[in-house]
Amino acid sequence: MAYSDKVLDHYENPRNVGSLDKDDPNVGTGMVGAPACGDVMKLQIKLGENGIIEDAKFKTYGCGSAIASSSLVTEMLKGKTLDEAESIKNSAIAEELALPPVKIHCSVLAEDAIKAAIEDLKSKK
């Protein structure tokens, strides 16, 4: 299958790969997906004093589109408030990466990861 240039770019040069301290009260961790389904995303966000997301990191087990979706999401999240972050829709991710229909679920998973990370962060407050 031919991937879009944007998917290839994120796949070849993934942004913000890594982990944040999951026990930090300002860090929210979202882990979604399942190995059985062929993709698992771990997304972490760190909230600054001003209520703005100052850092985001990811690790993803999955196809190129899943890796690109999570990489893109970390870029989108930085500088946003939690409310703004929560409003990121999978369609925006899919559109930005020009995902084909069979890969839309990767963007859905990325949206789920954002929600899970925010939920985790809120539960710590």
Next chain:
Amino acid sequence: MKLPIYMDYSATTPVDKRVAEKMIPFITEDFGNPASRSHAYGWTAEHAVEEARRNVASLVNADPKEIVWTSGATESNNLAIKGIAEFYSKDKGKHIITCATEHKAVIDAFRELERLGYEATYLEPEANGLIDLEKLKAAIRPDTVLVSVMLVNNEIGVIQDITSIGNMCREHNVYFHVDAAQATGKVDIDLAELPVDAMSFSAHKTYGPKGIGALYVRRKPRIRLQAQMHGGGHERGMRSGTLATHQIVGMGEAFRIAKEEMHAENKRIKTLHERLLKGLTEIEEVYVNGDLEHRVPHNLNISFNYVEGESLIMAIKDIAVSSGSACTSASLEPSYVLRALGRSDELAHSSIRFSIGRYTTEQDIDHAIDVLKQKIGKLRELSPLWEMFKDGVDLSKVEWAAH
């Protein structure tokens, strides 16, 4: 080195140049219909077809009269399975047996027969991919008409013990079909000795052209089958349709070369296989799929744990291989063959099939090993599963949010 390096010989092989050269005159000059009995064009074509038939028969030690031309192994499998079942079910019954790891052309022919009122048993192989004879014995019933088992598996390369399976079928008076599409030129096949009633062949897995295959149908004792393609009564009524002379000539030449060169070639491929296996198993957390002893050296199916197959294939785009994971389709299903071996979903999703052949070089193997080592490392850096594994988390105990 020509990139991408072709390591997908189990999907198809290039046509050997010697084969292509032999085929060409039969497209443009000697274009006659082999069924034309009234002129030299027809005779020339018929002569070429019969020479090819002898070459195909010779590779597997059969009588040329036992070889029926088809469009490929898929058609051969369909013709054998449906043809034998339909012909003999009136006397024998409507139960058929195969293995869960067979090629789709066998599995789907079985499903079609099920739709027509047959009852099918799909044997689960052992973890090494081989069939337990005791399980086969237990599955055979008085109304079993046909058993179909492949000789060499297309995904994992294991070689089934078709001698023992065939003997068991003989003992119980059950017809036995073998899909040998992946076996010709790789393992010795002696149909004068083997207790096999029908065997499927393909040209394009053995350096011949696509679109041509053959079905061996035993004559002593004579096996009958119901034709699936009706028309001019070609191939003694078993498969109608004008013979594709150039394709047949190609298959004949490919099989002639296979017979002549297979032993030297397989020795060379075994050395390459060992080199590849040694190099790749230096990587942490890799698992070879399928029995290591009862397998053809042409295939190495290996799971790189904690790395997803499709992203790995993307990472190693300079190497043309297959993934055991069908993520590229909409189904998101890991390989049913690896699942049947009892491999976990993760390992099934993480598998790559390397298949090597006539034109694979030592440099190709070394390059592949280098690329794999580098890319596996990179993808594991990206993998949350690898991180969890390194932290000592038991992944089987994690409650995943399946989607």
